[in-house]
Amino acid sequence: MSLLTVDGLSIQTRAGVGLVRDLSLDVEEGEVVGIVGESGSGKTMTALSLLGLLPDGVHVSAGTADLEGRRFLDGARLLERPNTTMIFQNPTAALNPTMRIGAQLERLLRFLDRAEGRRRNGDRRDRATGLLASMGINDPETVLGRYPHQLSGGMNQRVMIAMAIAARPSLLIADEPTTGLDVTVQAQILELIRSTVAEHGIGVLFVSHDMGVIAQMCQRVAVMYDGEVREFADVDDVFHAPRDAYTRELLAAAGEPGLSEEVADGTRAG
Amino acid sequence: MELVLADIEVVYGKRRHRNHAVQGVNLRVRRGETLAVVGESGSGKTTIAKVAAGLQQATAGTLTWQPNGEGSSDGEPAGRQRVQMVFQHPVQSLDPSWRIRRSVKEPLRHLGIADDEAERLARRLITEVGLEAEILDRYPREVSGGQAQRVAVARALVSDPEIVILDEPTASLDQTVRARILSLLADLQGRTGVGYLMITHDISSVRRLATRIAVMYRGLIVESGPAKAVLENPQHPYTQALISAVPVADPRVAWQGIADVPRNPDGTLAVTSCPVTGSCHEHGPGLHEVGPDHLAACTRVASHQKAATT
Numbered sequence: 001m002s003l004l005t006v007d008g009l010s011i012q013t014r015a016g017v018g019l020v021r022d023l024s025l026d027v028e029e030g031e032v033v034g035i036v037g038e039s040g041s042g043k044t045m046t047a048l049s050l051l052g053l054l055p056d057g058v059h060v061s062a063g064t065a066d067l068e069g070r071r072f073l074d075g076a077r078l079l080e081r082p083n084t085t086m087i088f089q090n091p092t093a094a095l096n097p098t099m100r101i102g103a104q105l106e107r108l109l110r111f112l113d114r115a116e117g118r119r120r121n122g123d124r125r126d127r128a129t130g131l132l133a134s135m136g137i138n139d140p141e142t143v144l145g146r147y148p149h150q151l152s153g154g155m156n157q158r159v160m161i162a163m164a165i166a167a168r169p170s171l172l173i174a175d176e177p178t179t180g181l182d183v184t185v186q187a188q189i190l191e192l193i194r195s196t197v198a199e200h201g202i203g204v205l206f207v208s209h210d211m212g213v214i215a216q217m218c219q220r221v222a223v224m225y226d227g228e229v230r231e232f233a234d235v236d237d238v239f240h241a242p243r244d245a246y247t248r249e250l251l252a253a254a255g256e257p258g259l260s261e262e263v264a265d266g267t268r269a270g
Numbered sequence: 271m272e273l274v275l276a277d278i279e280v281v282y283g284k285r286r287h288r289n290h291a292v293q294g295v296n297l298r299v300r301r302g303e304t305l306a307v308v309g310e311s312g313s314g315k316t317t318i319a320k321v322a323a324g325l326q327q328a329t330a331g332t333l334t335w336q337p338n339g340e341g342s343s344d345g346e347p348a349g350r351q352r353v354q355m356v357f358q359h360p361v362q363s364l365d366p367s368w369r370i371r372r373s374v375k376e377p378l379r380h381l382g383i384a385d386d387e388a389e390r391l392a393r394r395l396i397t398e399v400g401l402e403a404e405i406l407d408r409y410p411r412e413v414s415g416g417q418a419q420r421v422a423v424a425r426a427l428v429s430d431p432e433i434v435i436l437d438e439p440t441a442s443l444d445q446t447v448r449a450r451i452l453s454l455l456a457d458l459q460g461r462t463g464v465g466y467l468m469i470t471h472d473i474s475s476v477r478r479l480a481t482r483i484a485v486m487y488r489g490l491i492v493e494s495g496p497a498k499a500v501l502e503n504p505q506h507p508y509t510q511a512l513i514s515a516v517p518v519a520d521p522r523v524a525w526q527g528i529a530d531v532p533r534n535p536d537g538t539l540a541v542t543s544c545p546v547t548g549s550c551h552e553h554g555p556g557l558h559e560v561g562p563d564h565l566a567a568c569t570r571v572a573s574h575q576k577a578a579t580t
Contacts, residue, residue, distance in 0.1 A: 038444040039415070136530050152537055180441075182310045182471045184539045187515040187527040209444045212474075212517035216525045235521040253449035254519040 009063030037224035091156035102144030154185035211254035278331035309486035354426035360418035371406035495564030505566035
């Protein structure tokens with residue numbers, strides 16, 4: 001049984017414009033499945049719809065989604081909150097700018113404790129410290145005392161991942177989590193996501209426009225274009241035996257490491 | 271013509287808060303070539319772009335134009351007219367209250383070119399960057415990011431500059447759009463002979479365009495050379511880290527990424543892959559030749575060279 005099954009998902013605006021049409025995909029337990037496509041292809045709308053986070057004026061018009069065999073989305077109705085958390089493209093904007101990191105983490109832990117009927121008070125600070133330490137943050141105490149704007153984008157994304165993992169989700173949705181970060185920071189965040197989800201056995205729906213990131217992070221990938229899935233297969237097939245013309249264009253744009261002729265001899269006529 | 275930055279030093283702040291953004295940087299940007307300056311946030315690369323564009327005064331060092339080939343030391347001082355710039359956020363770099371026509375013609379107005387001639391040039395450039403002339407009547411909010419970046423390229427080239435500075439020109443664009451903008455830039459360079467100074471944090475994005483690469487780390491150039499040599503045979507551990515940080519777009523290649531090392535106080539990567547790390551920034555090994563026209567500032571490389579010559 002798949003962890004997540006999405007079947008025939010369609011998303012529309014109020015005016016009836018289709019943003020996503022008849023999308024089907026699935027994520028196995030512990031698997032990372034990518035959604036790749038350019039801006040406007042519907043990949044982020046798909047991710048948001050699974051959490052009931054679609055913006056005003058946009059709604060699910062058809063389709064179902066099941067998590068661990070339980071239906072949580074049926075057409076326009078979100079039947080229940082799936083055990084899913086999400087990390088976003090701009091972590092600094094996703095955190096509360098008026099609260100210190102420590103306060104945000106403790107509030108989340110209190111909320112989670114209450115949901116589980118537990119009443120633990122004293123040790124939340126320690127648990128917050130432990131969470132940040134497990135995200136490879138060297139001096140968690142310092143970070144807990146900071147506001148989001150005092151931290152780098154990479155550090156804020158580590159905090160976001162800590163918060164997403166604290167809820168012990170069975171599925172994590174990552175929407176362009178490293179876009180806008182320096183490549184060196186991206187490399188470290190990707191490694192953190194990879195090791196964390198492997199350790200906790202979490203399934204991941206990984207949205208990206210970067211074919212390099214998709215190739216290295218995902219086992220399977222859905223290529224989206226203009227609201228439709230053009231191809232859904234193992235990354236190896238998509239990268240080495242693409243069946244769709246648009247997939248081939250994406251691959252060409254990602255630019256195979258082979259140097260172009262202009263660069264080959266280090267000079268150029270002109 | 272070539273734009274020569276000699277011994278550029280930029281210091282922010284005063285007294286105890288002095289912060290060297292750039293130290294002793296030497297660079298040349300030639301017509302018809304692309305020099306890519308690569309580094310992380312905090313490396314000083316954007317400061318270099320601002321100095322080259324005349325948007326910022328260097329604390330020390332000179333910025334001159336020299337005739338191509340070998341120059342006498344007394345090149346003429348660089349003015350702004352021959353340099354144009356393309357910014358990272360294309361839509362934000364256009365005045366939202368101006369029609370695109372006005373933005374594209376603006377550099378010509380400053381040069382005192384008559385309006386009908388400016389109109390003709392604007393139309394020609396807009397066509398050359400692959401847009402329809404009717405886009406001149408629109409406002410920036412009415413075009414996509416990729417179109418806005420093409421407009422920005424047209425605006426940069428309309429006054430026929432010697433050098434265009436590209437500051438992360440494709441960072442905010444999708445990969446497919448990115449590839450098209452890069453091939454447009456290469457195409458325009460082939461036709462006009464313009465020189466590019468390209469600033470980026472993503473070393474993989476310079477493969478298609480760069481003739482030469484200079485790698486900046488904490489205000490210093492730590493490696494420079496022909497693009498092929500730097501990409502295929504990087505000598506400095508920091509250059510090696512930048513290259514291995516880019517995820518390989520092939521699932522069959524096992525990508526290791528880079529170690530999850532702590533960062534320097536300025537947010538840049540600490541180079542831990544080097545056995546003598548730490549000593550570099552104190553005694554500054556300086557740039558040594560490691561291949562034809564290929565320089566690296568590495569203690570190990572320097573000692574290898576000494577061993578080889580003695």
